[in-house]
Every structure is written in structure tokens, then in C-alpha cells.
Amino acid sequence: MNFHMFEQCHDVACNNIFAWLNQGPLTLTIVLHTIIILPMFWIYFSEKKKLQQGKKD
Amino acid sequence: MAGKKASVWTSISFWRRSAAWVTGFATILLIWLTFDTIAQIRMGTDQELKEGIKRRIPAPTVVNYKIDYKYDEKRGLEAPVIGPEKQPLFGKELSAKEAAAMLHLGKLTSQSKNCMDCHTLLGNGGYYAPDLTKAWLDPMWEKTMPAMTGKKTKEEAMVAFLMHPDKYPTHARMMPNLGITEKEAKALVVFLKHMSSIDTNGYPRGFSKTIKEFQTGGTYAK
Numbered sequence: 001m002n003f004h005m006f007e008q009c010h011d012v013a014c015n016n017i018f019a020w021l022n023q024g025p026l027t028l029t030i031v032l033h034t035i036i037i038l039p040m041f042w043i044y045f046s047e048k049k050k051l052q053q054g055k056k057d
Numbered sequence: 058m059a060g061k062k063a064s065v066w067t068s069i070s071f072w073r074r075s076a077a078w079v080t081g082f083a084t085i086l087l088i089w090l091t092f093d094t095i096a097q098i099r100m101g102t103d104q105e106l107k108e109g110i111k112r113r114i115p116a117p118t119v120v121n122y123k124i125d126y127k128y129d130e131k132r133g134l135e136a137p138v139i140g141p142e143k144q145p146l147f148g149k150e151l152s153a154k155e156a157a158a159m160l161h162l163g164k165l166t167s168q169s170k171n172c173m174d175c176h177t178l179l180g181n182g183g184y185y186a187p188d189l190t191k192a193w194l195d196p197m198w199e200k201t202m203p204a205m206t207g208k209k210t211k212e213e214a215m216v217a218f219l220m221h222p223d224k225y226p227t228h229a230r231m232m233p234n235l236g237i238t239e240k241e242a243k244a245l246v247v248f249l250k251h252m253s254s255i256d257t258n259g260y261p262r263g264f265s266k267t268i269k270e271f272q273t274g275g276t277y278a279k
Contacts, residue, residue: 053064
């Protein structure tokens with residue numbers, strides 16, 4: 001078992017991104033959650049800016 | 058008014074935008090995964106098999122090859138090993154068309170006889186009778202069953218057993234006679250051999266071929 005994020009793909013089909021990302025424990029889950037959560041920081045700060053400027057919904 | 062103190066957490070707009078983003082992303086991801094899965098589970102072709110191109114589900118002509126099951130260190134699971142040596146069923150190699158027809162008949166027979174009522178096939182079915190996913194590789198068919206049925210080969214023993222399962226006391230819960238014809242039984246053998254060649258990511262977990270491991274519970278536990 002390895003705990004590296006990216007490893008040489010040993011799956012049956014390695015020509016897709018999910019096979020590469022699904023190799024270590026939780027790696028696909030961590031990547032997908034990161035992709036989902038990161039833009040939410042941007043949404044948060046842009047909303048904050050909007051509220052501070054007194055704009056309504 | 059700039060610099061006004063405001064809580065984003067109570068902002069409806071923030072939650073609406075976040076929900077739209079998460080839902081939208083998940084929708085696109087699921088559509089992508091659906092098409093990716095379709096490509097992954099597409100049955101391979103005879104040509105790919107000849108060229109040694111690995112697919113999760115090989116072509117029906119895989120039944121002409123020797124199928125083994127080995128522990129893959131890098132993947133950390135057991136995977137089917139196909140060929141390269143041939144091992145045709147009933148001593149005759151099947152053409153791509155014949156193999157596909159037999160596999161289809163085997164699948165229809167398994168459905169009409171409702172094997173899944175008692176057995177598990179590729180994760181679906183009952184737990185009353187043994188899992189059939191890798192039945193072709195079960196060491197019991199190497200010596201015990203040919204001896205019990207008085208047949209020379211594994212496939213002939215399987216046919217004899219499938220046609221009259223009530224004659225052979227293989228299990229405390231004996232299989233009933235389902236009225237399977239010889240043609241259907243042969244097709245079922247093709248179906249079972251093909252199923253054992255499917256790369257199921259190591260499922261059923263810990264299934265192994267060698268007698269030694271079989272005797273210690275069929276696992277790689279050391």
C-alpha cells in the first residue's frame with residue numbers, strides 16, 4: 001500500500017483521469033472535494049464584498 | 058456603505074450560489090462518470106484479445122484461453138490472467154460468432170433457471186449457494202468434481218453436474234435438478250468461464266486458486 005497522491009497507474013484501463021485519481025486511499029474523494037470546495041471560497045468572499053458594499057440580493 | 062459589518066452565513070444569495078455550484082458540478086461529474094463507465098464496461102473484441110489488450114470484460118472468445126487468477130502486488134488484489142496458452146472448452150476452439158452465441162444462450166439459461174435465486178453472480182444474487190463469479194477457477198472442479206462425475210475434464214464434469222445436480226452431494230444444501238439440457242449446460246459452462254475472466258477489481262475478495270490457500274480459507278492472510 002502506498003500513500004502517495006499520484007502513482008504510476010496499474011489499473012486495467014489507465015487512459016482516463018478517474019483511474020489515475022482512484023489509486024490511493026481516498027485520493028479521488030479528496031480531489032473532488034477540493035475541486036468543489038475551492039470555488040466556494042471565491043463565492044464567500046465575493047458575497048462578503050457585495051454585502052459590505054451594501055448591495056442587496 | 059463600504060466596510061459595513063455583514064454575515065455572509067445568513068445571506069440567501071451565498072447559499073443559493075453555493076448550492077447552484079455544487080449541484081451543477083455534481084451533475085456534470087455524474088454525466089461524465091456515466092459515459093466513462095459505459096466505455097469501461099464495453100465488452101472487448103477478439104482482436105483485442107489476440108493483441109493482448111486488457112479489458113475489464115474480454116471478448117466471448119476468451120473461453121478458448123487458459124484463465125488463471127493471480128494476486129497482483131501493485132493493485133493489491135487478485136486479477137484474472139488470460140492466456141497466452143489456449144485451453145479450448147470441450148477440445149474445440151470456438152469462433153467469435155460461436156462463442157458469442159454460446160455466451161448469450163448461457164446468459165439466457167442463467168436467467169431462465171434463476172441461478173441468482175441462490176447463487177451470487179458478479180455481486181448480485183443470493184447467499185444460499187456458492188458464489189459463481191469465479192466458479193470456473195474453483196479448485197473443487199480440478200479433481201474432486203471430475204472424479205465424482207466420472208468425467209475427464211473440468212468442463213465435462215460441470216455439464217454432468219448441471220444436468221443432474223441432485224445426483225452429486227457437493228454441498229449440505231444440494232442443488233435441485235432444474236431440467237437443464239446438455240446444450241444449455243454447455244452454454245452455462247461458457248458463461249461461467251467467461252465470467253471468471255472479468256476483472257472485478259478483486260471481487261469476491263480473497264478468492265484464490267491454489268489448493269494451499271484454499272485450505273487456509275482461500276485468503277492471502279498470512
